[in-house]
Amino acid sequence: MKKVALGTVLAALISGPVFAYDTGDFIFRSGAITVSPDVSSSALALGSVALDGTAAEVADGTALSLIGTYMLRDHWGLEVIAATPFSHDLEVSGLGETFDLGETKHLPPTVMLQYYPLQASSSVQPYIGLGLNYTAFFDEEVSGEANAVFATLGASGDADLSLKNSTGMAAEAGVDIAFGADQRWLLNLAVWWMDIDTEARVDVPGVGKVAADVELDPLVYSAGFGYRF
Numbered sequence: 001m002k003k004v005a006l007g008t009v010l011a012a013l014i015s016g017p018v019f020a021y022d023t024g025d026f027i028f029r030s031g032a033i034t035v036s037p038d039v040s041s042s043a044l045a046l047g048s049v050a051l052d053g054t055a056a057e058v059a060d061g062t063a064l065s066l067i068g069t070y071m072l073r074d075h076w077g078l079e080v081i082a083a084t085p086f087s088h089d090l091e092v093s094g095l096g097e098t099f100d101l102g103e104t105k106h107l108p109p110t111v112m113l114q115y116y117p118l119q120a121s122s123s124v125q126p127y128i129g130l131g132l133n134y135t136a137f138f139d140e141e142v143s144g145e146a147n148a149v150f151a152t153l154g155a156s157g158d159a160d161l162s163l164k165n166s167t168g169m170a171a172e173a174g175v176d177i178a179f180g181a182d183q184r185w186l187l188n189l190a191v192w193w194m195d196i197d198t199e200a201r202v203d204v205p206g207v208g209k210v211a212a213d214v215e216l217d218p219l220v221y222s223a224g225f226g227y228r229f
C-alpha cells in the first residue's frame with residue numbers, strides 16, 4: 001500500500017498541474033540590492049568625554065542579492081537572504097568640516113517567514129514577511145584623511161576602526177510577477193526594513209578610543225529576476 005501511495009504522489013508531482021507557489025516549491029531571486037541606512041548616531045565619545053555635536057554618517061551600499069524561498073506550505077514561505085558584500089563609506093560630522101572616516105564592508109544574512117495572500121495559481125504574488133537579521137561587519141578601514149586629522153590630535157600611528165556585529169528584527173514587503181511560456185520566470189521587487197544597530201570604535205594610538213553608538217536601521221531595496229523551480 002505504501003509503495004502505491006508513494007508512486008501516486010510521485011506521479012502527481014511529475015505530471016501535476018503547473019501551479020505556482022505550492023508546498024515544496026523553491027523560488028530563487030537575484031538582482032541589485034541597496035542598503036540605505038537611516039542613520040541616527042550618538043555623539044562621538046573620546047574615552048568618557050562626549051564630543052558634542054559630532055555624529056557618524058553611513059552612505060548607501062549596493063550589492064548583488066541571492067535570495068531563496070522555500071514554500072513550507074501554501075501561502076507560507078521561508079526566505080533566506082544572502083548577497084555579495086556591501087561596502088559603505090563612513091563619515092564624521094560636527095568636527096568643523098565633515099570628514100571621510102573610512103569604509104566598512106558587511107554581510108547581512110537574513111531569514112524571513114513570508115505570507116503570500118493570493119491563490120497559489122496567481123501569476124502576481126505579493127508577499128509580506130517578518131524575520132531576523134544578522135549583520136557582520138568586516139574589512140573596516142580608516143581613510144588617509146581621517147588619519148591626518150588624528151595626527152593633528154597627536155596620534156602616534158594609524159587608527160584602527162571596528163564595528164560591532166548586530167542582530168535584529170526585519171520586516172519586508174515584495175511582489176513576484178510571473179512571465180514566460182510556463183510562468184516560471186519572475187520579475188521581483190522587494191523592500192525590507194532591518195533593525196541594525198552597531199557600535200563604531202576607532203582606536204587612535206597615543207590619543208585614545210573614540211566610540212559612537214550608531215543605529216543604521218536601513219531600508220533595503222531590491223529589484224531583479226527570479227525563477228520558480
Ligand code: NI
Pocket residue numbers: 195196197215216217
Ligand atoms: Ni535600531
